[in-house]
Amino acid sequence: MSVIAPKFRLGYFLKGIFDNAFWILTIVTLAGIPAIQIVLFYLELPVIDGELLTAFLAFTWLFNPTMQIPLIKALIYSDLFRIVAFPGFGFAALIAAGTIFVERKMLAKLQLRVGPFYCGKVEGILQLAGDGLKLISKEIIIPAKADKPLFWAAPVLFVGTAAAFVALIPVAPGGWVVADLDVGLLAVFAVIGFFPIITILSAWSANSKFPFIGGIRALHQMVSFEIPLILSLLGVVILTGTLNLSEIVESQSSFPWIIFMPIGAIVFFTTMLAELERIPFDLPEAESEIVAGWLTEFSGMMYGLVQLGSYLKLYAFAALFVIIFLGGWTGPVFWPPLETELITEGIPIPNYAGDPILTVNTPGLPLLDKDPNEWVLQEQGELVYTSGQLLVSGVIWFVLKTVGVIFFILLPRGVFPRIRLDMLLHIGWYKLIGLSFVNIFIALGLVYAGVIGPGGIL
């Protein structure tokens, strides 16, 4: 009879548990609690309802229903929340995870396969969690003659650069963006420029043939497609006269720029596919030719990090397309138009005799508004919306459009074959650059004809 643990004794097991508990308690008492206190000492805590939030107050308010909403509101409107959760990393990582799953299922359906099926009872919905666990638990293998510092740094740098790209993307009206730069579009170009460096450095540091070939291919591809990428967005910059991404979105409140710039949109979409190394431009990772291209030597969570970074990049590019050509978060507001008094003063609740005894806030609104006393007036007619309503509606429109663009990015993978390197360079250097100049001339024509742009008809 084979047993899993032949020397198992209950006494040893209990002793192990008690030993661990003893050391954990000791270390928490001696190091953990002082560390928490030191962190709390230097942390700048917000002022909520005229009272400085201390750790003691926070724990008290957690169980006080009337103070929970201000507490959560202060959390939502903090910088940390922006960077970590909503318009920043967490939101993008969630969309990226959904993208991975949808991509696998959709490709399978396109090719008459089943796709992930067994993890989780419904359509393999837990496959992603299973893959993540697998990647975390796998051993990280580093090639013997690899350049270790660079090889370790490359996946982290890749995720970091992708997260910096995500941080520039505005998601909802009212400044829901991590870094609202005056030169946002230029910052996007600057961040995109870092990807080829990281790719080529990781490919070189692996000291292996396949990654190096893949890295050189990636370098060719990214450098030659960066130029039409930048040029194809300049038409919109000429029309709007700004580089700030939020202002570019607000300029499209009546119509999206894709109506006037379809050529720019097509060029940008093609260069986007090339920058993301997706089929038909997946030469850097061509798995039928060079194993996995520049990802060949990555294993375990290092590979997971690179995958996470590339899907974050995919989300960021799709969101950039939405922001520049499809109007970002603009769209009809989902909420029913309410009376002004109903929002600003609340709903009066009468007693049996009809006399109002108390007023309550309109449900669902106060949580997302920064300040309940400050209301945002929508422009059309007399309709009044709060900033929370606009936020929810804007995010829904933005996510819908972004998911649509992501779908069109995924679709070619099931349809097209890989193109040759010389055809790729020919497309990049001749056709796309020419088309993007045509796009710029269309924009200039519209401006000088006085149709749109600063001081135009529309």
Added chain:
Amino acid sequence: MADALFLAISVLTIGSAIAALEMRSLVYGSIALMGTLGGVAGFYVMLDSPFVAMFQLAVYVGSIAVLILFTVMLVKRELIFKKIEDPKRKFAGIGLMLIVILALGAVIMDSGIKTISTDSDPVDFREIGGDFLTYYWPALILMALILAGSVMGALVLARREDTIENEQ
């Protein structure tokens, strides 16, 4: 705060410049060069001109440094370079650098830059663009023509007759 930031960026820029010269490994040297160029971009940000800083990042770190890396990786360094250990040349170089820095510093300090004090806002990049398109447009068009001519010249020089035209 600004002083600490300035010191940090200065240390980054100068340190990585020295590293770019002194590193044995060419790839690490070019990474250090990237650090120098990025530090210069940091100076531009501190000088309230993020427009120039972003172009510094996009052009110098994003393109020039990639070209340098690309070239370095295709070169077998053992075959080309022989390291000449010559302390005299090193000290001569350091001395020359000090002389140049002192001379330039003396000239700049003597030019009255210390007496300039202004509270006006930094120049908006839109104004610079407007100036380029209105007052300085002949210079802009001349530069564009020269660049276009040089690109065409490079294309003509790079054209080879013996290759097969690509068949699509």
